[in-house]
Amino acid sequence: xxxxxxxxxxxxxxxxxxxxxxxxxxxxxxxxxxxxxxxxxxxxxxxxxxxxxxxxxxxxxxxxxxxxxxxx
Ligand SMILES: [Zn+2]
Numbered sequence: 001x002x003x004x005x006x007x008x009x010x011x012x013x014x015x016x017x018x019x020x021x022x023x024x025x026x027x028x029x030x031x032x033x034x035x036x037x038x039x040x041x042x043x044x045x046x047x048x049x050x051x052x053x054x055x056x057x058x059x060x061x062x063x064x065x066x067x068x069x070x071x072x
Contacts, residue, residue: 018033
């Protein structure tokens, strides 16, 4: 069990597998393998499948307004 870092030469641009299908990424659609996978990923973003921080302004607003009402 010896580490041989010299054997593993990392290329300047490491080839990442396509996040969508795992195929080797293509240059024109990096880091995806094809424009199609790129579109699929973008579509996922737009449809909200990714965890996107959402502001809780509305909830806070309703809480503070009820508090203000009690005070008066
Ligand atoms: Zn792909």
